[in-house]
Amino acid sequence: MSSAKRILLIIGGGIAAYKCLELIRRLRERGHSVRAVMTSAAQQFVTPLSVGALTNERVLTNLFDLDDEREIGHIRLARDNDLIVVAPGTADLIAKMAGGHADDLATAVLLATDKPVLLAPAMNPAMWAHPATRRNVAQLKADGIRIIGPASGEMAERGEAGVGRLVEVPELLAAIEGIFESSERRQQRGVLEGRHVIVTSGPTHEPIDPIRYLANRSSGKQGFELAAAAADLGARVTLVTGPVSLPEPAGVDIVRIKTAAEMLEAVKAALPADVAVFAAAVADWRVEGIKTEKIKKTELPGAPTLTLSENPDILKIIAQPGPDRPRLVIGFAAETQNVLDYAKSKLKSKRADWIVANNVSPASGVMGGENNTVHLISAKGVESWPEMSKAKVARRIMERAAEELHTKRTAAE
Ligand code: CTP
Secondary structure, eight states: OOOOOEEEEEEOSSGGGGHHHHHHHHHHHTTOEEEEEEOTTGGGTSOHHHHHHHHTSOOBOOTTOHHHHHHTOHHHHHHSSSEEEEEEEOHHHHHHHHHTOOSSHHHHHHHHOOSOEEEEEOOOHHHHHSHHHHHHHHHHHHTTOEEOOOEEEEOSSTTOEEEEEOOOHHHHHHHHHHHHHHHHHHHHHOTTTTOEEEEEESBOOEESSSSOEEOOOOOOHHHHHHHHHHHHTTOEEEEEEOSOOOOOOTTOEEEEOOSHHHHHHHHHHHOOOSEEEEOOBOOSEEESSOOSSOOOGGGSSSSOOOOEEEOOOHHHHHTSSSTTOOSEEEEEEEESSSHHHHHHHHHHHTTOSEEEEEEOOGGGOOTTSSEEOEEEEETTEEEEOOOEEHHHHHHHHHHHHHHHHHHHHHHHO
16 A cells, blocks of 8 residues: 555546545545545535545635635645546546636646546446547547546446446545555656666867867756766666766766767667757867868968868757657757747757757856756647756756656556
């Protein structure tokens, strides 16, 4: 059995709502605390009074109940728990979840939560079989919602039978405990245990001759922090870095390269990987016709002219669809203006799953500094994070990457 957890139970408006009373008792017997939200339809089947008596907490029913907003607020309600259980999940509630509605407390909480959600559907078999419900359920699965049931059997309506019954309480309990136990196991093992993470970092140096090179101001700090965070969370890490002077993070395989071409080869050699994070400030151009001997002023009539050619875009190459593509490809967008617009277009043009965008204009102090203010851009939209240390940014990115891998796997199951 898992340790004591906080469960938010969202009770939908179905005849099976009465089973929630038993569920609450069993969960509390196991030491878990339960807070309940009831839709208005649910209150037609069981009363908030009886639910509240069993949870020993006030039952929440109304999004616009000012007292609730002052005391907890729906955003906190959505996050101050370890798991949200939706039971019975009616066809209407499922449709609202799939469509991202938020017009009552239950749906607003479900839209605002960052916690796992377990949905136990219950409805008439014809409603369950309807293409609209099939579509909605497929969407919820793709969104990472865990679904248990429905079971088959007799319906409350006379003469109706088929798939649509709420699963029985012991099954619901087992599913809930299963979620807690697997998340505890993952935490103990490190959420990235068994994963391979590749990180590129630092600048690249593009030689002009054996002495001189083209470079940029990247310190490599963010990339090194990413590698350290991934290793800390249990991953096997390959850090491919350009020339920097930073201490090596513990438990990381470090591959030191100088040029963009070498970085590309090193990344390819490190594949396959579950996650690849491209934090390097790769030089966009290299010098053509690199001299093998030092260029002497005396041998030239004036200043030399450098001819540049474009370097391979490592992120773009690795993010191409194919068997070797890491499951999660994360790029960085270092910009000095129009940060979000440029970053969004990089998400598309490079086919990355996420872009971490930051403002690196000199006034930001990011280049070489300890802190970073980033936006996480994905197909889902833009998340702007507050300013924090590069170590914290790294930790958060890696934790999110672990969640994403887990969600993708759960959805695929
Ligand atoms: N990147 C890469 N290989 C390159 C250039 C960039 O892997 N040759 C990666 C970087 O590591 C980063 C992302 O692509 O994750 C965006 O890099 P950035 O320098 O911001 O963008 P560029 O593609 O170089 O575009 P621009 O310089 O025009 O902003």
